[in-house]
Amino acid sequence: MKEADLILTGGVVLTMNEQYDLYDPGAVAIRDGTIVAVGPAEEVEQAWTARERVDCSGHAVLPGLINAHTHAPMTLVRGLADDLRLDVWLIGYMMPVEREFVRPDFCWLGTQLACAEMIRSGVTCFGDMYYYEEAVADAAAQVGMRAVCAQSILKFPTPDALSYDEGLRLAEDFIGRWKGHHLVIPAVGPHAAYTATAEMLRDCARLALSHDVPIHIHVAETAQEVQDHR
Ligand SMILES: [Zn+2]
Structure with a gap:
């Protein structure tokens, strides 16, 4: 498993990438202030572990x-x-x-x-x-x-x-x-x-x-x- 600092998981992740990919439930892994993984929650959580994990169920996770x-x-x-x-x-x-x-x-x-x-x-x-x-x-x-x-x-x-x-x-x-x-x-x-x-x-x-x-x-x-x- 790869190590991140923070994983935001369980929310609706709006990537705002060129394809407007949306993951529900999705997850975002962050290390040293940089996003290192974005995708379906299950996929990200299988590949990444983190000291801090925030349950974002019921929330949207999107760029500022x-x-x-x-x-x-x-x-x-x-x-x-x-x-x-x-x-x-x-x-x-x-x-x-x-x-x-x-x-x-x-x-x-x-x-x-x-x-x-x-x-x-x-x-x-x-x-x-x-x-x-x-x-x-x-x-x-x-x-x-x-x-x-x-x-x-x-x-x-x-x-x-x-x-x-x-x-x-x-x-x-x-x-x-x-x-x-x-x-x-x-x-x-x-x-x-x-x-x-x-x-x-x-x-x-x-x-x-x-x-x-x-x-x-x-x-x-x-x-x-x-x-x-x-
Ligand atoms: Zn004005």
Whole structure:
């Protein structure tokens, strides 16, 4: 028998491989943090032994989910004026609240809460865009989640930058410190077309290209926005 560290067994295993193979009941053997066997439970259990064995009956076993768009620290303002149309909510309520309260510790704590919630629902990786993105990245890395973290850049003052030039500098500094991290990919976050100028968008694209990092931006959030940017 081969030796693994952990065997997850008895659940419905969704492999998400090219054939979408599904094993019910299935098992997954893990050694040194790497999956070493996946297959029908009986087959895996006959070939592998492990110090730890988790009975996953009644559960699905699948690759971690990815939340492609978050503002993780905003867990701390959840429920605040959340029944308004987007532009009224964002410009009229949320941005003034953020300018008042959003600091690095706010972002770090809010992200830790968000990570706890995401892990509970099976999310192991998230794409974020917010202010003080370094605090978001730091909280995610400490928790052990993967994240693509975009430093927001807007055409007006934000909680962490008085101007868009400053926002751009913050983004570049942030990228310099986090590029190559084993869990966090830094990114450039021009917030949206309606909070940017054409020049800003070009600068953001140049920055992303020069550092070979992703861009994260809001597009087509409302029917009005789709119409405005046609
Ligand atoms: Zn958003």
